[in-house]
Amino acid sequence: MPTTFLPYEPDQTFLLPPSPSEWLPENHLVYFVSDIIDRLDLQKFYARYQGDGRRNQPYDPAMLVKVLVYGYATGVFSSRKQAKKLYEDVAFRLLGAGNFPSHRTICDFRMRHLPELKELFVAVARLAKELGLVKLGMVALDGTKVKAHASKHKAMSYGRMKEQEQKLTQEIEALLERARVTDAQEDARWGADQGEEELPKELQRRQDRLAKIQAAKARVEERQAQADRERGRHPEDGQRRGDGAGRPFKRPFGVPQDKAQDNFTDPESRIMKLGGSFEQCYNAQAVVDADSQLIVASGLGNNAADNEELVPMVEAVKDNLGELPKRVLADTGFRSEDSFAKLEKYKEEMEVLVALGREGKDQAAIDPKQYPATVRMAERLASKEGQAHYRRRKAIVEPVFGWIKHAIGFRQFSLRGLNKVTGEWRLVCLALNLRRMWVLQS
Numbered sequence: 001m002p003t004t005f006l007p008y009e010p011d012q013t014f015l016l017p018p019s020p021s022e023w024l025p026e027n028h029l030v031y032f033v034s035d036i037i038d039r040l041d042l043q044k045f046y047a048r049y050q051g052d053g054r055r056n057q058p059y060d061p062a063m064l065v066k067v068l069v070y071g072y073a074t075g076v077f078s079s080r081k082q083a084k085k086l087y088e089d090v091a092f093r094l095l096g097a098g099n100f101p102s103h104r105t106i107c108d109f110r111m112r113h114l115p116e117l118k119e120l121f122v123a124v125a126r127l128a129k130e131l132g133l134v135k136l137g138m139v140a141l142d143g144t145k146v147k148a149h150a151s152k153h154k155a156m157s158y159g160r161m162k163e164q165e166q167k168l169t170q171e172i173e174a175l176l177e178r179a180r181v182t183d184a185q186e187d188a189r190w191g192a193d194q195g196e197e198e199l200p201k202e203l204q205r206r207q208d209r210l211a212k213i214q215a216a217k218a219r220v221e222e223r224q225a226q227a228d229r230e231r232g233r234h235p236e237d238g239q240r241r242g243d244g245a246g247r248p249f250k251r252p253f254g255v256p257q258d259k260a261q262d263n264f265t266d267p268e269s270r271i272m273k274l275g276g277s278f279e280q281c282y283n284a285q286a287v288v289d290a291d292s293q294l295i296v297a298s299g300l301g302n303n304a305a306d307n308e309e310l311v312p313m314v315e316a317v318k319d320n321l322g323e324l325p326k327r328v329l330a331d332t333g334f335r336s337e338d339s340f341a342k343l344e345k346y347k348e349e350m351e352v353l354v355a356l357g358r359e360g361k362d363q364a365a366i367d368p369k370q371y372p373a374t375v376r377m378a379e380r381l382a383s384k385e386g387q388a389h390y391r392r393r394k395a396i397v398e399p400v401f402g403w404i405k406h407a408i409g410f411r412q413f414s415l416r417g418l419n420k421v422t423g424e425w426r427l428v429c430l431a432l433n434l435r436r437m438w439v440l441q442s
Contacts, residue, residue: 020094030091032438033070037062040123044116059101064109065120066095072431075409079107111415114423121430122320125296128433129321133440138290138389139325140396141313141334143306144405147412148269148280148421155271155280159258161217168210175203216262225254266416272304282413284425285309287317288397289325294436295400296321298429300422306333310354311342329393330354340373353381353390404432 024030045061070091071082083103085092101109110117128134156164233253251257263269263280272281283306285299297316299309310330318324324346332355343352356366356378368375380386404410410428413421 020090023090024094027442028091029073029435029438030070030094032441033073033434034066034095036124036127036434036437037066037069037120039127040120042116044119045113048112059099059105059109061109061113063096063099064101064106065113065117067092067101067106068110068117068427069120069431069434070095072410072427073408073435075407077410077414079103079110082106110427111420114420117430118423118426121298121426121433124430124433124437125294125320128292128294128437131437131441133292133437134289134294134296134321135291136289136296136317136321136323136325138327138329138392138396139287139296139317140290140329140393141285141287141310142331142393142397142401143283143285143309143333144401145272145274145279145281145304146284146410146425147274148263148266148282149413149416150263150265150269150280152263152271152278152280154265155261155263156213156216157258158217158220158256158260158262161213161220161262162258164213165210165217168206168213172203172206172210175206179203212264216264216267219267220256220260220262221254224256224260228253268302268418268421269416270302270304282418282421282425283309285313286397286400286429287313287325287328288400290392290396292436292440293396293400294433295429296325298426300418300425302418306330307336307339310334310336310339310352314343314346314350314352324350327351327353327389329390329396331393332357335374337371337374340377344373344376351380351389352377353386355390356381400432403436404428408432408435 042062042065045065049058049061067082067086071077071085074091076082076085080103082092083101083106086096086100087093125134129136261271266280269280269282271278272283274281281304283301283304285301285306286295287297288294289296297313297320299313299316301309314324314328326349328343328350330353334354335356340352340354343350354377356374366375366378381390408428408431413424415421415424
């Protein structure tokens, strides 16, 4: 008896148009994202379009928010790819509902509404708390380096800037002298100003390069001046320390080390160690709830060290959710006597456990007079209860960074500049939270 197959007629037309919702399972992530966003207050997204008298009708902000969030939740970060998915992917077409915004429209919407997208992250975290998913009994804090949208080969050291500035200045002067000689010769011969065509291009190229280097040099000097002010030094202090010994400073006020760098593509990014190499990066922070592994607070900076982030991130949890966690865990990168002392004002409602060194290495004795808060931290960590709690840190926060970088594939920012990159990081955390909530409730 011959084998029979299920009907397959790709050219068959439909009597009635099919509904895209029938092509996806009922528990698909796209429905969850759409339903959650419909529950949020999007009034601030709509406020930008009210009363401006525009003739062309804009796309509905709710649709664009859904496309952006679902794109980030499924690893589609590029606005070009998202615009393409609106034609080719059933889930994206369901969100678009017959709308096909261009990649420029999607990109502009994301850039224009970064503040509102930041607020959506907080709104979803609060919703998760209302649903009972976030308990705040224990949280873990950590940072991870994420590549900036800039190449490290577009960076230059301060010492190199000084060399290039001098070299380009000499070349520009030589070209200008050459132009003057050429003009004089041509004026004498033809009585008109007929310069070489290539000369202005050579001169303009060098002048543009010099302007970029001088701007980068000024940024590095301003950062160094700010760092000197934070250390208590002032421009009028002179070249010697006012500590009684009169020791000379290593460098004049506001003068960086020759190895200090600046990037021409994204000046606010910094060279940081990422894996086994050094890249242009930002330092992304996340506070993760132990019960749900949802991100309850996020932050981002361009300092590779984490030790200044402990207090801001803990207080961000309170700002976002209205209460402090019962216990905070963090690794030795967050060690800071000043931070420990500041957080002790919350000791009645919150316990903080921060490692004071790498595991398996002997710890040097801590001076109780100079570092009293660190001594008290060491005592908490030495107890059996403290050790048992701290051992859970890695299992709470490390998987979340793994999901971000490997599950959804976010390893590099699409935007440039600290403020814009901070907004994109919040968008990533928002998308991951929705994906995690979908898993928890399925």
